[in-house]
Amino acid sequence: MDVVVGRVAKAHGIHGELAVDVRTDSPDERFAAGSALVGKLRDGTRRTLTVAAARNHSGRLLVRFEEVLTRDVAETLRGTLLFVSTDDLPPTDDPDEFYDHELEGLRAELLDGTVVGTVLEVVHGPAGELLVLKRDSGEALVPFVKQIVPTVDVPGGRVVLDPPEGLLDAD
Known part of the structure; x- marks a missing residue:
């Protein structure tokens, strides 16, 4: 099973960076350099995206993926949901925390x-x-x-x- 950890809001800048609305309590872990995410595009297709870098900016996370090198490619990802597999999630230690x-x-x-x-x-x-x-x-x-x-x-x-x-x- 997959869990949504973010949604691509829009392209940012000219080098393929993406503004992402975070939907995880662990953005530093989920969007760490080298992390592989599954992107479900608006047309329903899926593709693997590897985080190259991420940084906070104006309440959103700006993410660069190794597979996205230009703004034109980044624009095609607007609205993409970003997933991780539940198998990759660590167990929660707090009995009042739930995925x-x-x-x-x-x-x-x-x-x-x-x-x-x-x-x-x-x-x-x-x-x-x-x-x-x-x-x-x-x-x-x-x-x-x-x-x-x-x-x-x-x-x-x-x-x-x-x-x-x-x-x-x-x-």
Whole structure:
């Protein structure tokens, strides 16, 4: 299984550098020189990209890949999702830290065991992480904080929710 670690936002400069929106808590490790990433282009094709260099710039990471030498080539990568294999991820030592792929697909239930949906994805926003729940009535966004999601039971295949009144109400 692959995990998204970034998305190419745009080309930067004339030498093939790319501005990348980071989607990993370990950018120094994921985008270290010599790291191989899989890029899924907008047309669905995949290609391996090897990091030549990376640096922070204006809230984004600027990345040079060995395979991208010009701005013209860099422009073709706009919107490309960058992946690593879950096999390459180190285990987390913190019991309250999870990789997104570990949460996706978990059953979401209330404290009393009532099933309210399934975790579709984890959205990383400026104010924190949100769980996107797939529900019969559509999708719901749940802040991924201890007060609302007190239990994450990956081996048991579930997250337990204690939502404030109205959070899961259908419009």
